[in-house]
Amino acid sequence: MTPEAAAASNQVVMGASFWIATALFLLAYGLIVSEKIHKTIVAIFGAALMIVLGIVTQEDAFHSIDLGVDWNVIFLLVSMMIIINIMKPTGVFEYIAIKSAKAAKGKPFMIMVIFSVVTAVLSAFLDNVTTVLLIAPVTLLICQALELDVVPFLITEALASNIGGTATLIGDPPNIMIASRAHLDFMAFIYNLSPVIVVALIAYVITLKFIFGRRLTVKDELRQRVMAMDEREAIKDPRLLKKSLVVLAITITGFVLHGMLHLEPATIALFGAGLLLLVSGNKEPHRILAEAEWATLFFFVGLFIIIGGVVKVGLIRWMSVEVLKITQGNLLGTSMIVMWFSAFASAFIDNIPYVATMNPLIIDMAKQLWPNLSGLQLLHHPDLMPVWWSLALGACLGGNGTAIGASANVIIVGMAEKMGKPISFKKFMLYGMPLMIESVLICTVYVWLRYYVLKI
Amino acid sequence: MKAKDLMVPIQDYLKPEATLREAVNLLRVARKGKERQGVKGLPVLDRDGKVVGMLAMRDILKAVYPSYMSMMHLGDFAWDGMVESLAKQVGNDRVEAHMSRDVVTVRQDKPLMECVDHIVTHNVARLVVLDKTDKVVGMLYERDLFFSIVKAMLDENNRGGK
Numbered sequence: 001m002t003p004e005a006a007a008a009s010n011q012v013v014m015g016a017s018f019w020i021a022t023a024l025f026l027l028a029y030g031l032i033v034s035e036k037i038h039k040t041i042v043a044i045f046g047a048a049l050m051i052v053l054g055i056v057t058q059e060d061a062f063h064s065i066d067l068g069v070d071w072n073v074i075f076l077l078v079s080m081m082i083i084i085n086i087m088k089p090t091g092v093f094e095y096i097a098i099k100s101a102k103a104a105k106g107k108p109f110m111i112m113v114i115f116s117v118v119t120a121v122l123s124a125f126l127d128n129v130t131t132v133l134l135i136a137p138v139t140l141l142i143c144q145a146l147e148l149d150v151v152p153f154l155i156t157e158a159l160a161s162n163i164g165g166t167a168t169l170i171g172d173p174p175n176i177m178i179a180s181r182a183h184l185d186f187m188a189f190i191y192n193l194s195p196v197i198v199v200a201l202i203a204y205v206i207t208l209k210f211i212f213g214r215r216l217t218v219k220d221e222l223r224q225r226v227m228a229m230d231e232r233e234a235i236k237d238p239r240l241l242k243k244s245l246v247v248l249a250i251t252i253t254g255f256v257l258h259g260m261l262h263l264e265p266a267t268i269a270l271f272g273a274g275l276l277l278l279v280s281g282n283k284e285p286h287r288i289l290a291e292a293e294w295a296t297l298f299f300f301v302g303l304f305i306i307i308g309g310v311v312k313v314g315l316i317r318w319m320s321v322e323v324l325k326i327t328q329g330n331l332l333g334t335s336m337i338v339m340w341f342s343a344f345a346s347a348f349i350d351n352i353p354y355v356a357t358m359n360p361l362i363i364d365m366a367k368q369l370w371p372n373l374s375g376l377q378l379l380h381h382p383d384l385m386p387v388w389w390s391l392a393l394g395a396c397l398g399g400n401g402t403a404i405g406a407s408a409n410v411i412i413v414g415m416a417e418k419m420g421k422p423i424s425f426k427k428f429m430l431y432g433m434p435l436m437i438e439s440v441l442i443c444t445v446y447v448w449l450r451y452y453v454l455k456i
Numbered sequence: 457m458k459a460k461d462l463m464v465p466i467q468d469y470l471k472p473e474a475t476l477r478e479a480v481n482l483l484r485v486a487r488k489g490k491e492r493q494g495v496k497g498l499p500v501l502d503r504d505g506k507v508v509g510m511l512a513m514r515d516i517l518k519a520v521y522p523s524y525m526s527m528m529h530l531g532d533f534a535w536d537g538m539v540e541s542l543a544k545q546v547g548n549d550r551v552e553a554h555m556s557r558d559v560v561t562v563r564q565d566k567p568l569m570e571c572v573d574h575i576v577t578h579n580v581a582r583l584v585v586l587d588k589t590d591k592v593v594g595m596l597y598e599r600d601l602f603f604s605i606v607k608a609m610l611d612e613n614n615r616g617g618k
Contacts, residue, residue, distance in 0.1 A: 094528055137524035141533060144522065225535045233532040418523050 043302025106223030120164025342394025347401025509555030
C-alpha cells in the first residue's frame with residue numbers, strides 16, 4: 001500500500017456521530033477532572049449515553065475488546081481484591097510492618113527507607129491503593145510512638161508505592177491495561193520494566209538520604225516503645241495465613257508462567273481467588289465480595305465503553321494521525337514524547353482514563369506505520385515495543401508528580417488530613433515533582449540506551 | 457405518659473466552639489436533677505438554642521482513639537501512657553470536632569413508645585427533647601424509661617393497661 005492510499009484509508013468521516021461521541025468524551029473527561037460529580041457516576045452514565053445515542057451497540061460495549069469493556073482488566077482487578085480481602089484479617093500486613101519497624105531498630109530514617117522499600121515491593125504485587133492502606137496505619141502508629149512528624153513518612157510511602165507498582169504487570173492498573181491490549185505477558189514486564197524500577201528505587205532511597213538523612217532523630221526511650229512491640233501478636237489466624245500464602249505463591253507462579261501456559265493473567269488471578277475462597281472455608285462469600293472496590297471496577301467498565309465510542313467514530317485515529325505528523329514516524333522521538341507527555345499528563349489527571357485513551361491511539365498509530373501487519377506482528381513490532389514501555393513508565397511514574405496524580409497519593413493526603421496534619425498540594429508537589437522527574441529521567445536514559453543504542 | 461412527663465428539663469449544655477477540656481469539666485459537674493453529680497452526655501446547642509450535636513462519654517473515648525487504629529488491628533501494639541498523652545493533646549480541640557452530629561431527638565408531646573423506638577433503633581442512651589419550634593427543652597434518659605417500664609410492670613392496678 002502506498003502512503004497516499006494508507007492516508008486515504010485512514011480518512012476520518014467527521015459526521016454527526018463523530019461530534020456527538022467527541023462531545024460526550026470531552027464532557028465526561030472534563031467532569032472527571034473537575035470532580036464535581038463522582039468519577040464512577042460520570043463513567044457509568046457516559047457509557048450508557050454512548051449506547052443509547054447509538055454510537056456503539058450494546059454488543060460492542062459488552063463483547064468487543066476494541067469498542068467495549070476489557071474484561072481481562074476487570075477480572076484481574078476483582079480477583080486480586082478478593083485475595084487481599086481474604087488475607088487482610090489474618091494480620092500478615094500488620095506483622096510485616098511491625099517487623100520492618102523493628103528491623104530498623106526504631107531509627108527514624110531507617111524506618112523511612114525500609115517502609116518505602118517494603119511499600120514498593122508490596123505494590124509490585126498488590127495494587128498501590130491497597131498497599132498504602134495497609135502500610136499507612138502502621139506508619140501513623142510508629143510515628144506516634146516515636147513522636148515524629150508523620151507527613152514525610154506518608155509522602156515517601158505514596159511515592160514508593162507508585163514506583164514499585166510500575167515494576168510488574170499486576171502492580172498498577174495502567175500496566176494491566178497495557179498488558180491486555182498489547183498482549184504482553186507478566187515476564188515481558190519483568191524483563192523490561194523491573195530492572196529500571198530497581199535502579200529508580202535505589203536512586204529514590206539515595207535521594208531520601210539527602211533530604212531526610214540528618215533531619216530525623218528520636219530519643220532512645222521512645223525507640224523502646226517500638227522495640228517492645230511483638231509482631232507475632234499481629235497474626236490473628238495462622239491457619240488461614242498459611243493457606244493464603246500457599247495460594248498467593250501458586251498465583252504468582254501462575255503469573256510467571258501464564259505466557260507458557262497460554263492463560264491470560266485474569267484467568268490466573270480468577271483461579272487464585274476461587275482457590276482461596278474454596279480453601280479458606282468461607283461460609284459468607286458475599287462479605288468478601290462486597291469489600292471489592294466496586295466504584296473503581298465500574299469506573300473502568302464505564303470508561304472502556306466511552307473510549308470505545310470515540311474509537312468507533314474515528315477520533316482516536318484522527319489523533320494518531322496528528323501525533324504521527326508531529327513525530328514524522330521517528331520512533332525514538334515517539335517513545336520520548338510518549339514517556340514525558342504521559343508523565344506530566346498522569347501527574348495532573350487520572351492515569352487510568354489517560355492510558356485507556358493512549359492504548360487504542362498507539363495501536364492506530366502502529367496500523368498507519370505498518371499497514372500490512374496485523375495481530376501480534378503489529379502489536380509486538382520490535383520498533384513499537386519501546387513505545388509500550390515508555391507509556392507504562394511515564395503513566396505509572398507520572399502519578400508521583402502531584403497529590404492528585406495517583407490514587408495512592410489521594411488516599412495518603414486524605415489520611416493525613418484526618419489525623420489533623422493536612423498536606424497541601426504545594427507541599428506534596430515539592431517532594432513529588434522533583435522525585436518524579438528524577439525517576440523519569442532514569443527511565444529516559446534506560447529506554448534510549450537499551451532499545452535504541454544497545455538494542456537488547 | 458408522654459416524653460415531656462419523663463424528661464429532665466434542660467439545665468446544662470455545651471457550645472460547639474468550647475474546648476474538650478471545658479466540655480469534660482462540665483460533664484463532670486453537670487446537674488442531674490437537683491444534684492451536681494455529673495452526666496454521661498450533654499447536647500451541643502448553637503446560639504439560637506438549636507441542637508447541633510451531642511457529646512457523650514463514647515465521643516470522649518473516640519477523641520483519644522486515633523482513626524488509624526480502627527483501620528487495622530493495631531490494638532496489640534499500643535504502649536503505656538498513650539491514652540494519657542493523647543488526652544492532653546485533644547484537650548484543646550473544639551467540641552464540634554468530636555461531637556456526634558447525628559442527634560436523636562423526640563418532640564415533647566410524643567408517647568413513650570416513640571422514645572423506646574428511638575433508643576432501641578439508634579442504639580443511644582439519651583434523647584434530646586424538642587418543643588414545637590425545635591427548641592431544646594429537656595433530656596430523656598434510657599434509665600428513666602427503664603424505671604417507668606418497671607413501674608408499669610410491677611403496678612398491680614395497671615396489668616395490661618387501662
